[in-house]
Every structure is written in structure tokens, then in C-alpha cells.
Amino acid sequence: MKFQTPATTNPIDRLTVVGKPIHRIDGELKTTGRAVYAYEWHDPNMAYAYGYPVGSTIAKGRVRSIDTSAAKSAPGVLGIVTTFDVGPRKKGKYNTAPLFGGDRIQHYHQALAVVVAETFEQARAAAGLVTVDYAEAKGVFDLDAARGSAKKPATSAKPDTATGDFSAAFKAAAVTLDETYTTPDQSHAMMEPHASIAAWDGNDLTVWTSSQMIDWWRSDLAKMLAVKKDRIHLMSPFIGGGFGGKLFLRADAVLAAFAAKAVKRPVKVALPRPLMMNNTTHRPATIQRIRIGAQKDGTITAIGHESWSGDQKGGQLETAVNQTRLLYAGANRMTAMRLATLDLPEGNAMRAPGEAPGLMALEIAIDEMAEKLGMDPIEFRIINDTQVDPENPKRPFSHRNLVGCLKLGSERFGWKDRPKVGARRDGSVLVGYGVAAAFRDNLVFPSGARVKLDENGLVTVETDMTDIGTGSYTIIAQTAAEMMGVGMDKVAVQLGDSRFPVSAGSGGQFGANSATSGVYAACVKLREAVAAKLGFNSADAVFENGEVRSGNRAVPLAEAAGPQGLVGEDTMKWGDLAKTHQQSTFGAHFVEVGVDIATGETRIRRMLAVCAAGRILNPITARSQVIGAMTMGVGGALSEELVVDPRRGLFVNHDLAGYEVPVHADIPHQEVIFMDETDPMSSPMKAKGVGELGLCGVAAAIANAIHNATGVRVRHYPITLDKLIGSLPDVA
Ligand code: MOS
Numbered sequence: 103m104k105f106q107t108p109a110t111t112n113p114i115d116r117l118t119v120v121g122k123p124i125h126r127i128d129g130e131l132k133t134t135g136r137a138v139y140a141y142e143w144h145d146p147n148m149a150y151a152y153g154y155p156v157g158s159t160i161a162k163g164r165v166r167s168i169d170t171s172a173a174k175s176a177p178g179v180l181g182i183v184t185t186f187d188v189g190p191r192k193k194g195k196y197n198t199a200p201l202f203g204g205d206r207i208q209h210y211h212q213a214l215a216v217v218v219a220e221t222f223e224q225a226r227a228a229a230g231l232v233t234v235d236y237a238e239a240k241g242v243f244d245l246d247a248a249r250g251s252a253k254k255p256a257t258s259a260k261p262d263t264a265t266g267d268f269s270a271a272f273k274a275a276a277v278t279l280d281e282t283y284t285t286p287d288q289s290h291a292m293m294e295p296h297a298s299i300a301a302w303d304g305n306d307l308t309v310w311t312s313s314q315m316i317d318w319w320r321s322d323l324a325k326m327l328a329v330k331k332d333r334i335h336l337m338s339p340f341i342g343g344g345f346g347g348k349l350f351l352r353a354d355a356v357l358a359a360f361a362a363k364a365v366k367r368p369v370k371v372a373l374p375r376p377l378m379m380n381n382t383t384h385r386p387a388t389i390q391r392i393r394i395g396a397q398k399d400g401t402i403t404a405i406g407h408e409s410w411s412g413d414q415k416g417g418q419l420e421t422a423v424n425q426t427r428l429l430y431a432g433a434n435r436m437t438a439m440r441l442a443t444l445d446l447p448e449g450n451a452m453r454a455p456g457e458a459p460g461l462m463a464l465e466i467a468i469d470e471m472a473e474k475l476g477m478d479p480i481e482f483r484i485i486n487d488t489q490v491d492p493e494n495p496k497r498p499f500s501h502r503n504l505v506g507c508l509k510l511g512s513e514r515f516g517w518k519d520r521p522k523v524g525a526r527r528d529g530s531v532l533v534g535y536g537v538a539a540a541f542r543d544n545l546v547f548p549s550g551a552r553v554k555l556d557e558n559g560l561v562t563v564e565t566d567m568t569d570i571g572t573g574s575y576t577i578i579a580q581t582a583a584e585m586m587g588v589g590m591d592k593v594a595v596q597l598g599d600s601r602f603p604v605s606a607g608s609g610g611q612f613g614a615n616s617a618t619s620g621v622y623a624a625c626v627k628l629r630e631a632v633a634a635k636l637g638f639n640s641a642d643a644v645f646e647n648g649e650v651r652s653g654n655r656a657v658p659l660a661e662a663a664g665p666q667g668l669v670g671e672d673t674m675k676w677g678d679l680a681k682t683h684q685q686s687t688f689g690a691h692f693v694e695v696g697v698d699i700a701t702g703e704t705r706i707r708r709m710l711a712v713c714a715a716g717r718i719l720n721p722i723t724a725r726s727q728v729i730g731a732m733t734m735g736v737g738g739a740l741s742e743e744l745v746v747d748p749r750r751g752l753f754v755n756h757d758l759a760g761y762e763v764p765v766h767a768d769i770p771h772q773e774v775i776f777m778d779e780t781d782p783m784s785s786p787m788k789a790k791g792v793g794e795l796g797l798c799g800v801a802a803a804i805a806n807a808i809h810n811a812t813g814v815r816v817r818h819y820p821i822t823l824d825k826l827i828g829s830l831p832d833v834a
Contacts, residue, residue: 104677105674114584119590123720152369154216161750164239182215183215192328198417213353218369243445244748251442252412268393279467283819285387289452291742294341297312297371312338320600334600339596343570347382349607385420402430409421409423421460432486451609453793458797463802465806500684500784507688536692537803552602553671561659566603568598577617578595578597586629587645624670636650636657638650693803710774713792729772730796733769735796739805740768
């Protein structure tokens with residue numbers, strides 16, 4: 103099915119199951135420990151061996167030799183595969199740094215060997231005995247120092263945009279702002295590490311892994327191993343978080359596959375936590391210069407946003423200016439992105455790539471502008487709202503209710519009680535409120551599914567879609583139940599298996615809308631098959647209460663399926679609606695903070711998010727996405743930073759002791775409101791993504807609240823005590 107005209111009324115609009123607050127159907131499996139994650143897969147007929155990776159301890163250069171003699175004779179060791187054994191390999195489509203193979207080192211903790219033993223402990227102990235001789239080369243690791251050499255990348259789409267005459271308008275503006283903001287390298291820090299089990303059967307390989315994108319991984323693994331894609335079977339039914347860190351094939355799967363081949367046994371490899379941050383990808387740091395010019399009444403006349411980020415040679419931009427092209431009106435505009443070559447680990451997507459760090463800067467700048475203008479920051483945002491793409495005014499938004507989010511949030515949060523800057527004390531704590539707009543593009547990807555109906559009236563959905571903790575199982579079941587007119591108890595969902603139709607996968611907040619649309623398309627096919635079998639006209643057949651009706655005939659679905667059963671399979675493809683209309687999601691974040699006047703420690707006191715993201719398929723799973731994202735935003739604002747060692751080229755704090763993410767005690771009160779809306783341009787589901795929107799703008803709302811509390815403006819994340827303490831008022 104191709105979605106190319108706005109959705110009209112369809113069976114989803116009945117909302118008997120879709121849109122209902124249904125608890126996740128995989129919840130019981132997870133809370134009782136019966137959901138089997140990659141590393142836990144257990145087949146009693148398989149004698150698993152354990153692989154432990156050896157990572158490079160230099161960031162750039164060559165491996166001269168690897169001495170494995172001591173490791174080989176260590177207890178329990180079954181085999182060792184080194185980067186020399188494997189040799190240079192074709193890179194996958196999505197990796198800029200090699201995952202394994204060859205003598206070239208492109209980043210710290212790049213995998214150089216995998217030691218396989220009977221037990222995990224034996225493998226780990228033996229891995230410690232491997233010694234590597236390096237020819238170290240000088241690397242470039244400091245983004246700020248490399249900024250001058252940053253270039254306009256040839257490969258990325260649209261690094262620059264310009265509309266009107268930015269320079270002249272900025273010069274002529276009554277009120278101007280020109281500030282530079284920085285965001286650090288960040289780690290996904292998901293709970294489940296990257297982990298894989300590989301088992302060969304002749305030339306056929308099965309891999310249980312933890313992947314957001316089954317088909318991408320399968321293609322890239324085939325390339326790495328130089329085997330045909332159809333010889334590889336990938337399974338990833340449960341995933342303990344990804345945040346973008348599991349979008350692309352990672353070393354664990356590659357090492358497991360080579361190791362299993364070498365020792366002729368199934369091999370398990372999990373990246374140890376201390377190896378994860380440098381071995382895998384991260385969100386790259388940015389330096390962002392923002393210039394805004396406005397008239398005295400607050401109308402923006404000029405807006406400019408430049409961003410610098412770094413990556414491996416041939417890598418990609420962190421697209422931090424994206425939202426600035428779309429969020430606010432203003433006749434004269436410019437954006438530009440430049441990429442420096444750095445020898446740090448590969449930079450890549452992390453939850454809301456582009457917008458998340460972009461809004462960390464832009465939404466402080468907007469707050470600063472409002473302050474300069476003497477305007478309320480909500481009012482300033484509202485008067486600069488736009489219903490069309492400001493760079494291309496002929497292109498409207500499909501649906502945009504940023505203003506509604508700001509107004510409703512203001513009311514619910516009690517914005518009118520916002521203190522004057524630095525003026526509210528609660529004991530030893532300075533209290534402030536902050537607000538920021540949330541914005542994230544709504545992407546759609548082709549997505550396929552197969553839906554089976556059996557003689558018991560059970561509907562089974564099969565798709566290689568993944569559930570990374572987001573609720574995919576549940577919303578897919580809801581979609582199938584609604585389409586086929588059955589209860590949730592009559593639907594089974596099978597995900598994360600490469601034998602199933604290729605789906606959108608989980609990423610870029612495109613998963614929910616794209617994958618349920620694929621299930622919608624497959625259900626349309628199944629409905630047609632049911633109608634055809636019964637001689638009904640599928641256009642007027644009604645699927646309800648476990649039966650299908652047409653005219654005065656009603657047949658139970660079980661009977662319609664018969665002993666052979668019926669199958670519908672299709673892929674949702676997308677027409678031009680995303681080109682003719684800008685499709686985005688919107689929201690507003692409100693935060694109250696308390697900053698300790700003596701220590702500079704910031705505590706979140708309460709948070710509210712108002713989201714406009716089309717139809718909400720399930721308010722429970724969507725809310726969980728948003729409160730999780732808000733929590734991540736608190737980390738981004740206050741604690742998360744991969745600290746670069748500028749001499750050795752590694753992230754120093756490469757574990758969860760040194761890389762600090764918020765815990766429960768850091769998050770006292772969160773509220774989420776969804777605007778009641780649908781977007782018929784987005785899909786037949788009329789839904790959009792929400793999982794990344796919830797993160798976008800949070801950190802800036804916190805930064806703005808800290809300013810409101812203390813009068814201190816911090817433009818460099820994370821906002822740690824040291825950046826505040828020197829500027830706080832003397833303790834009274
Ligand atoms: Mo997301 S960063 O595309 O998983």
C-alpha cells in the first residue's frame with residue numbers, strides 16, 4: 103500500500119482498542135524475568151563458549167603484532183581470533199569506523215581480538231594476557247581546537263541554507279543576540295549492553311543480538327563476513343534500550359560470528375560496560391553560534407544558527423541546526439554546519455540526533471532574547487510562530503500546534519507565578535521556572551508485516567520490527583485488533599526476527615507510526631482475503647466482535663479462516679506528503695528547579711511536558727516514552743558528558759560510575775499532557791512519533807529555570823556545580 107493522499111475515515115478511527123491506555127503486553131514477561139534478551143538465549147542442545155573482546159589502547163595508528171601465546175595456554179581457552187586473522191573487511195553501509203579486521207586503528211577500544219573460553223571468567227582472564235604492539239600515530243581529538251579546520255561535508259544533505267539577507271537584517275535589528283553554546287559528547291548508556299550469540303550450521307549463521315534495525319544489521323553483517331545475506335538469521339525479540347546506539351551493526355555480533363566459526367561452537371559476546379563508550383558510537387559534541395535579531399515588539403527579523411561538530415573521516419554531521427530552519431518565523435535566515443575530522447570513536451545518532459543538542463542551544467538563545475526584549479518567553483515564542491516552512495513559505499506544516507502546547511502548559515504549570523530572576527528562596531535553595539519549545543521531525547520509513555488468521559480466530563502479526571522498550575508489541579497488537587475487530591486477547595505479536603517482513607525498525611521516533619501503518623496495510627490485505635473467501639464486498643464488510651458482517655450475513659472470523667487459515671501481507675510505502683507538507687511534532691517543556699545557594703547543586707522540583715504528536719496510539723506507552731525522555735533531558739542538562747582525554751583520544755569516564763545519568767531520586771515529579779489531535783497527512787494511523795520529542799528542549803528548559811532561579815546564564819552543558827558556584831550570591 104502506498105500512502106499518498108491524506109487519510110480519510112478508516113477502521114482505526116473507531117478507537118475501540120487503539121488510543122486506549124493498555125498496559126504493555128510484554129510487561130509480565132519482563133517483570134518476571136521471562137523475556138529472553140540476546141545474551142540470555144539458551145538452547146539446551148548448544149554448548150556455548152564465551153568470547154571476551156580485546157580493545158585497542160591507542161586511538162590512531164596501526165597494529166604491528168599481537169602476542170596471544172600466553173592467552174592461548176590459559177585455562178579454558180578454546181581459541182583466539184585477532185584482527186590479523188580476519189584481515190581488512192568491507193565496511194558496512196552504516197559504519198564509518200571498522201568494527202573488526204585489518205591492522206588500521208581508527209579509534210580507542212576498537213576491537214582487535216576476541217578470546218574464546220569455556221567460561222566468561224576464563225575468557226576475561228585470558229584476554230588480559232593478550233599483548234599488542236602498536237605503531238601509534240598522532241590524532242586530533244579536540245573539537246574546539248579543530249574547529250578552524252572544519253569543512254562543509256560533501257556527503258551530507260544541505261549543510262547550509264540561506265533565505266533573505268541575514269547579515270543586513272541582523273545589523274539593522276533593534277535588539278540582537280550573538281552567543282555561542284556548547285554541548286558535550288554523550289553516551290547512549292542504555293541498560294542492556296551490546297550482546298550477541300552466534301551459531302553456525304554449515305554456512306548458515308544464526309545470531310541472537312540486540313538490534314534496533316534487524317535488516318540493516320543483517321545486510322552489514324553479511325558484508326563484513328562476506329556471506330550471502332539470506333544465509334544469516336537474526337533474532338532480536340527483546341532489547342534493553344538502544345537510544346540509537348543499536349541502530350547500526352556493532353562489534354559484538356561480528357566478533358561472535360568470527361569466534362563461533364573459529365571454535366566451531368556457538369559463542370556469546372557482550373561488550374563489557376567499560377568498553378562500550380569508546381568501542382561503539384556516541385552523540386558528538388557541538389559548538390553552536392546563534393544570532394537573533396528582532397524588532398522592539400519581539401518580531402524576529404533575522405535568525406542564524408551555525409554548528410560545528412566532529413567525526414571520523416568520512417563521517418557525518420550532528421545536524422544541530424535542523425530545528426532552527428523550521429521552528430520560528432523570520433524573513434532573513436541562515437544556517438550552516440561544518441564537520442571537523444576527529445579521531446575519536448564514531449559519532450552517530452543518539453535519541454533525537456540534531457534536534458536534541460540543537461534545542462539545547464536554540465532554546466536558551468530564545469530565552470535570552472525574550473529577556474533582552476523584556477518579554478515573557480512564552481509570548482515571544484507565540485508571536486514568532488509559523489504555520490509554514492519559513493525557508494519555503496509555500497510549504498505548510500501538515501499540522502502544527504506549538505502555540506496550543508505553550509498555552510496549555512503555561513496554565514497547567516502555573517507559569518504566571520514564575521518568580522522574578524533570583525528572587526525566590528525556599529530555605530537554602532533558589533527557585534526558578536523555565537520553559538522551552540519541543541520540536542522533532544516526524545519521519546516515516548517503509549514498513550512491512552504479515553498477519554495470519556487461524557481457525558480459532560487468533561490473529562498473529564509477524565514483522566521484523568523491534569521493541570526497544572518502547573511498546574511496539576502493544577501498539578502493534580492494538581492496531582491488528584482494531585483492524586480485524588477482535589479483542590487484544592485474540593492477537594499475538596511476533597517481532598525482531600529476520601524471517602519476518604522487513605519493517606521500519608526502531609529509530610528516529612519513526613517506529614510507532616511507520617510499523618503500525620505496515621500492520622494496517624497487511625490487515626487491509628487480510629480483510630480482503632476474508633471478504634473474498636466469503637464472497638463479501640470488502641469495501642462494506644464490517645469487522646467487529648470477532649466476526650465479519652456484510653448485509654444480513656455475519657460469519658465468525660474463526661469460521662472464515664477455516665482449517666487452512668488466511669494470510670495478509672503488505673508493506674506500507676510513502677508518497678510525497680512529507681515533501682509537500684512539513685511533518686513535525688511539537689511540544690513545550692516546563693521545569694521548576696531549586697539551586698542550592700551554598701553548593702550550586704541543582705535539583706529538579708517538577709517537570710511538565712505538553713506534546714502535540716498526532717494521534718496517541720496508547721497513552722500509557724507514549725507517556726512512558728515521554729517521561730523517560732524527560733529524564734534523559736535532565737541528564738543532558740545536569741550531568742552527562744563524555745570527557746575527552748585530549749592526549750590519548752579516549753572518553754575517560756567510560757563506565758556508569760563516571761558517566762552520570764539521573765536516577766529515580768533525581769526525578770521527583772513528572773507530568774505529561776498529550777494534545778487531542780490527529781494528523782491525517784502522517785499515515786492512516788494519523789499518528790506521529792513521540793519518543794524523541796519528549797527529550798527535545800528539556801535541557802534548555804532546565805538551563806532557563808536555573809537562570810530564573812539564580813540569574814546565572816550557563817551556555818555550556820552539562821550545568822554542573824562548578825559553572826554556577828562562583829556566580830551565586832553570597833550565602834545570607
Ligand atoms: Mo534513534 S537516535 O534514531 O534510535
